Amino acid sequence: MASIGKIARRTFLFGAVAVAGGAAFGFYKLTQTPPNPLNPDDGALNPFVVINADGITLIAPRAEMGQGVHTTLPALVAEELDVALADIKVIHGPAAKAYFNQALLGAAFPVTDYKRKPWHDDTAHFLGNAAKFLDLQVTGGSTSTRDGFVKMREAGAAAREMLKDAAAEQLGVKSAELATENGAVIAPDGTRLPYADLAPAATKLKPRNVTLRDPSEWKTLGKSQPRTDMVGKSTGTATFGIDFRAPGMKFATVKMSPKRSSMRSFDPSDAILMDGVEKIIDLGDGFAVVATNTWLAFQAADAVRVEWDDAPYPADTDAQMAKIAEAFDTSPNSTGRNDGDVETASGDTISAEYSVPFLAHATMEPMTTAAKFTGDALEVWSPNQGPMLIRNWCADAVGLDPEQVTVHTMLMGGAFGRRGEVDFAVLAARVAREMPDTPVLVTWSREEDMRHDFYRPAAIARMSGKVQDGQITALDAQVAAPSPSHQAMARWLGREMGGPDAELTAGVADQPYGIPNYRTRGYLADLDVPVGFWRSVGASYGGFFFDGFIDELAHAAGRDPLEVRLELARREHAPSASVIEKVRDMSGWTGQTPAGIGRGIGFTYSFGTPVAQVIEVRDTDAGIKIDKAWIACDPGTALDPSIIHAQMMGGCIFGLSAATNGQITFTDGEVDQWNFPDYDGLRMHNAPEIEVAILENADGISGVGEPGTPPAAPALANALFDLTGQRARRLPLGLDYSLLI
Amino acid sequence: MARALTINGKTQTVNSPDNVPLLWVLRDELNMTGTKFGCGVASCGACTVHIDGEAVRSCQIAVADVWGDITTIEGVGTPDNLAHIQAAWIDHQVAQCGYCQSGQIMQAASLLAQIPTPTDQDIDDAMLGNLCRCGTYPRIRAAIKDAAARIQEA
């Protein structure tokens, strides 16, 4: 215990950012179970499983944003509870500490994932408990199944045993004599006692310790399930945040400073006279228009005459990039890795500079939240990734206690990290406060959404390496970027957080490659452009820097780029080597491509999941087309192959969309991009055909929502190099190649 | 300003001002929220509905300019009575976040009405105006082909 105690007292880490001195939480508090926020009289057997006359309901601790958790989490419960997945209704949980995300903080434990020993995992689990004190009921970090893997099965098993105990009492037999099947306890004589009939008595019993079933006994897990949200989403009946309706509801929009500044002048006199407009609210750093219809609110917002103060950050992209480059002159914020000695390693030196731009999340559903303020209470209907944070900050914004705020998490039309912020909900709360007793739905225009994001940071890498006798003998990577972790912690917890941020060198420092001399350094850029978590966070750029440069070194060493990666991975992490072998075989990789065709491999280990991708491009009259992608991944345990396939496919397309076209630039302090015509994604005609293989050689279970994204950009860049002989070291690749758009 | 619209075979009276796009009449006046707002500038297809069977972007059509009968996703089929195309979408487990899918289905339905057995090129040409940030395109393509087969068989 001593060593764990020491670590716990020293620091808690989120993305290796110190978020709180460990002194705040003793061991007792860390291991204490938070109270069940549900009422046993309603049939709640624990914070997750409710059984009553309405059937079986799972109160999901994580939010559905497209990644399929509202299918996989109930499947975990169903497996132990002995019910059909289709018989479980899934709803988003309320804001409550019981739903904290242990894996999120645990994942930040500072030992490279693939090198963890069991004691590391125990420690990470223990550290992860801090999430409940930090109100981190967060969906993110590819942790939902990692966090729920044991928790949800235990919830199902505990409920099952309580139902059996209730039946045993009723029948006067021993619990061990009873079986469970398809939503009922089976008595020794074969009589079926439906769970719903037993639940009222069962909720009064104490849960027992349970032993989880061996995976070899699984009936539901490991097989593709029909998603619980699929019928609703295919019939227009799924209710997203933007679809919330209530009697007497008003429709509003906001226009906030595109320079993140205050209003210098504000004249709503024309706008207030426009059709349907009911109120225009001065919010200081912007304003809201309340109307009878969202579009009328948009029109009036455009008619308000407003001037903004200057931006608190350098006004244009060049000055911002210069500020990032300046960070290289400071001392490193973090040294992610330092194996061997890069300085004295022998070989020919190759150096290159890489860069990536800021990126928007651009969820299909723009930011939106509905709120109703009644003086002593606030109700919020928000598609969000962190309901506790939403509750706390909305309470703060309207002058209520958190207990006076109710948060309903709505289905999200995409999130990608954007809805882990709280701004959209806080603005809705502030608007609602000015409209007492009236529900108001605040919807952002696409332009507002695009220009008020917390962007994936722009970043620069200085890469250097050595090759000798066909081998990569050294790799020395320096990465400079602003830190989303630092910024988000301030936004989430209201405290400036300093310290090393391992995300700066994610995708660079943590790769399972046996390079004998391997050093990485992260430099923190002092830049206040708002940045946030974007699907795969630091690995989204680190993967491009690292893997693109590995490709360069392989060519410099005169080797096949796939073979080099395989050799390096074999020395360090067998499951990573296996995914590389798998894409080699799937794609029929020979290292040779006919004229007019290019192929590249990309590999990134992120969020505990190694993913390799081979991408094939083809020259056409209309531009270079991305024809095909082969993907192999290893999440350790594949709970639902169809969902994993979808996440790998979607993650790859998300990464390729950014790699081809995506960039957010600034002029005069404002974002230059407005809408999809200038910030587009891949579409049907230019998205590749995709094949996915799922391996299960790795230990444990890891996430799949993000790891499909990082290898896409380098795989494409490497394919374009193969096709053209020109290497681009900046994104988006559309700047340097004529791609099919 | 009251006007009558025929939506999914039913006549509805609406009162929104003339220039309000059909999308917002559906969503905010009639509370028919299956049709989605994505961009407002005809670049994402989330708002796609049919007017007299033709796929159109409802964010671009002022309510005063609606020229025929409107079909929305709610009129294509319901959870209890799925259209072939919706059944194909479900079998192929197309949706991720699902937000773009009403528009994708409306666009694909009009494609299949015009070209019962579309080629890959036909699918590309018809669907490229519909953005999906979750990247479901390969499954959409498979579902369209499957829906074509189901409709042929029916």
Ligand code: FES
């Ligand atoms: S909302 Fe109409 S095309 Fe995007």
Ligand code: FES
């Ligand atoms: S399924 Fe999410 S945008 Fe298409």
